[in-house]
């Protein structure tokens with residue numbers, strides 16, 4: 397099996413796990429659809445970052461596709477989802493035909509990505525940094541921010557409170573960005589600054605909603 401076919405097999409496996417979880421619990425549909433979209437965006441971001449940072453693109457693509465597999469399969473949603481996911485995918489990657497060295501690299505990146513602890517000793521890799529950065533970039537993307545605001549804003553007052561909170565969170569996040577690579581950090585700050593400018597403008601626009609002092 398060539399590189400492309402192996403990656404396609406990884407995608408097929410992730411899709412199968414998602415579909416199985418959906419069949420068991422159809423009510424999970426919005427959450428799993430979100431998770432699937434997030435996964436695809438993390439793959440795209442990871443591949444772009446891998447190129448910028450000189451990381452192995454095959455390893456990064458496979459690890460990004462599988463980084464949240466435990467959530468996608470509805471097996472584990474908490475802080476353990478990386479370590480649980482890594483255990484789930486190891487036999488699958490063996491079956492697909494990845495070399496042992498690549499499997500170790502992919503599994504370590506998945507196990508490590510949540511809280512930067514794999515749960516076992518392994519020489520740290522650039523690929524794990526790239527997967528973690530790709531994940532953070534999507535979690536704090538402009539797109540994700542709109543989803544968060546939409547889901548939480550029930551009334552206009554809540555909406556404004558949400559925006560103020562979001563702004564505070566982003567400004568706080570800006571002080572110490574959880575990014576590991578130079579390219580990831582630059583991209584992350586760029587998208588944070590864009591959101592900060594946008595949210596400030598949004599509050600300014602809203603502040604016009606009053607009778608002026610004549």
Ligand SMILES: [Fe+2]
Pocket residue numbers: 463464477478509510531
């Ligand atoms: Fe995750």
Ligand SMILES: [Fe+2]
Pocket residue numbers: 434438463464531
């Ligand atoms: Fe994720």
